[in-house]
Amino acid sequence: MQYCPDIIAFVESPSTHPERWVLMNVFTRNCLGVGPEVFDFLSNLEESKTKIYRIWNIWRFSNSEGLLADPSRFNRDAATWGEPRLIGNEELVKLLKEQCIIIEDLESYRKRFALKKSLLDRNNFGSYHQQLGQQLIAIERKNPEKWWLEQKFTTDLTEIRKDNLYGAVQDRFLDEWLPQKIKPGMKVLDIGCGAGLISNKLAKLGADVLGVDPNQDYIQLAKERAVKGAKFQQLDLNLSDALQVLPEATFDCIYMSDALLFYFIPYDPNKPINLDNFIINIKRLLKIGGQFISLEPHPVFYIQPWLGDPQRPFTVCTEYIHTQWRINPPLGKLVKPFLENGFLIANIEELTSQHENPIVDMRASVFAYEFPVWLMVEFIKI
Amino acid sequence: MNRNDVTSAVLAFFDSKGGLPGENIEQKLNCLYLDQKIIDSMGIIEMVTTFEEDFDIQFDADLMQSPEFQTVGGIIGIIQNLYKEKS
Numbered sequence: 001m002q003y004c005p006d007i008i009a010f011v012e013s014p015s016t017h018p019e020r021w022v023l024m025n026v027f028t029r030n031c032l033g034v035g036p037e038v039f040d041f042l043s044n045l046e047e048s049k050t051k052i053y054r055i056w057n058i059w060r061f062s063n064s065e066g067l068l069a070d071p072s073r074f075n076r077d078a079a080t081w082g083e084p085r086l087i088g089n090e091e092l093v094k095l096l097k098e099q100c101i102i103i104e105d106l107e108s109y110r111k112r113f114a115l116k117k118s119l120l121d122r123n124n125f126g127s128y129h130q131q132l133g134q135q136l137i138a139i140e141r142k143n144p145e146k147w148w149l150e151q152k153f154t155t156d157l158t159e160i161r162k163d164n165l166y167g168a169v170q171d172r173f174l175d176e177w178l179p180q181k182i183k184p185g186m187k188v189l190d191i192g193c194g195a196g197l198i199s200n201k202l203a204k205l206g207a208d209v210l211g212v213d214p215n216q217d218y219i220q221l222a223k224e225r226a227v228k229g230a231k232f233q234q235l236d237l238n239l240s241d242a243l244q245v246l247p248e249a250t251f252d253c254i255y256m257s258d259a260l261l262f263y264f265i266p267y268d269p270n271k272p273i274n275l276d277n278f279i280i281n282i283k284r285l286l287k288i289g290g291q292f293i294s295l296e297p298h299p300v301f302y303i304q305p306w307l308g309d310p311q312r313p314f315t316v317c318t319e320y321i322h323t324q325w326r327i328n329p330p331l332g333k334l335v336k337p338f339l340e341n342g343f344l345i346a347n348i349e350e351l352t353s354q355h356e357n358p359i360v361d362m363r364a365s366v367f368a369y370e371f372p373v374w375l376m377v378e379f380i381k382i
Numbered sequence: 383m384n385r386n387d388v389t390s391a392v393l394a395f396f397d398s399k400g401g402l403p404g405e406n407i408e409q410k411l412n413c414l415y416l417d418q419k420i421i422d423s424m425g426i427i428e429m430v431t432t433f434e435e436d437f438d439i440q441f442d443a444d445l446m447q448s449p450e451f452q453t454v455g456g457i458i459g460i461i462q463n464l465y466k467e468k469s
Binding site: 117118119120121122133137138139141 | 416417423424426427430443446447451452
């Protein structure tokens with residue numbers, strides 16, 4: 001038995017509950033609320049003790065409340081932790097092991113950093129998508145597809161939600177930036193258009209827009225709600241030749257958001273999607289000088305834990321190049337395939353919030369003010 | 383409800399998914415149905431829902447992620463225990 005080397009400890013609510021500590025494994029995102037007497041135990045693991053320890057079970061899969069809900073995976077406000085459980089030495093060891101605060105040995109612990117063999121695999125930590133799927137499907141019995149949509153859109157799919165970072169960061173950015181970018185008469189392709197919200201936004205700026213999406217229901221909805229200048233077509237984008245039905249050198253601009261990441265890190269690790277084929281296709285569809293606008297979760301900060309004081313949050317980054325927990329590729333890996341296929345980068349924007357926003361959780365908003373949660377890259381076809 | 387009834391119902395479910403590999407009942411009961419891709423992620427939900435409805439039981443998260451739940455025979459044992467507890 002030994003300490004796990006991946007742990008941090010902090011007091012979550014120092015002004016009101018200075019004795020309620022969080023012990024967190026920053027790699028696995030497991031954690032336990034403990035009284036400071038637990039540090040006496042941790043100071044000498046081998047010594048037999050007969051103390052009573054205060055513990056709070058504060059771990060929760062916070063992202064099941066939303067992709068942009070607090071990703072830190074514990075009940076934040078120590079005032080909501082309730083009364084502690086009073087436990088002895090034996091149970092403390094069991095709980096600390098369950099939450100990967102202490103481990104039997106480093107070798108077998110590191111072996112657990114493998115993909116889950118199935119949705120019911122609890123031993124391997126797996127990827128973020130696997131953890132989310134396990135939580136939603138096996139534990140909460142929710143339909144992941146429906147859950148995904150609810151993160152970004154209002155339930156009637158008429159608007160992007162204003163009460164989370166999709167509205168406060170992504171949509172706000174688009175409302176400010178697109179009018180500078182989109183000129184009347186431009187031909188624009190919106191790949192993965194869903195129910196057509198962004199396509200309509202583009203068309204209202206005077207663009208001639210074609211929105212494509214694999215989901216026939218969304219395309220039907222998009223057609224019913226189409227504004228002047230917006231057309232929609234169902235295309236099964238999972239098929240490698242899907243975009244080949246569109247004529248070449250047609251578009252001045254191709255827009256895609258929150259979808260390119262799946263070409264790098266597929267939702268199902270067993271079902272990779274061909275990125276090269278996608279890039280060849282968008283290059284074919286763009287006119288010379290045309291732009292591919294990619295707006296994706298930021299390679300560093302998206303779904304990182306939000307730690308520290310809400311007015312000056314920080315995060316702990318545990319990986320960058322070799323992605324396990326994150327859902328998107330590092331910056332170099334994201335842009336290189338485009339550069340190798342004849343694109344240049346015209347612009348990069350890191351999207352942030354406006355500090356505090358009255359309708360968005362303060363910690364979320366302030367975190368996103370300091371740490372950009374989306375990255376926009378404009379690639380030009382040369 | 384005895385073990386044979388539960389076994390028949392569970393095997394019938396897997397038969398509806400293309401059947402379990404194995405030449406005899408023992409091999410079928412030892413089948414790691416997920417590792418052998420007899421059912422996929424959504425199949426798990428269908429399986430759990432089917433057994434919960436058929437036997438009027440509830441699998442909790444700990445049970446579903448236990449090693450016993452990974453084999454056909456293990457599921458049969460779990461269902462039987464839950465059914466006994468209920469009655």
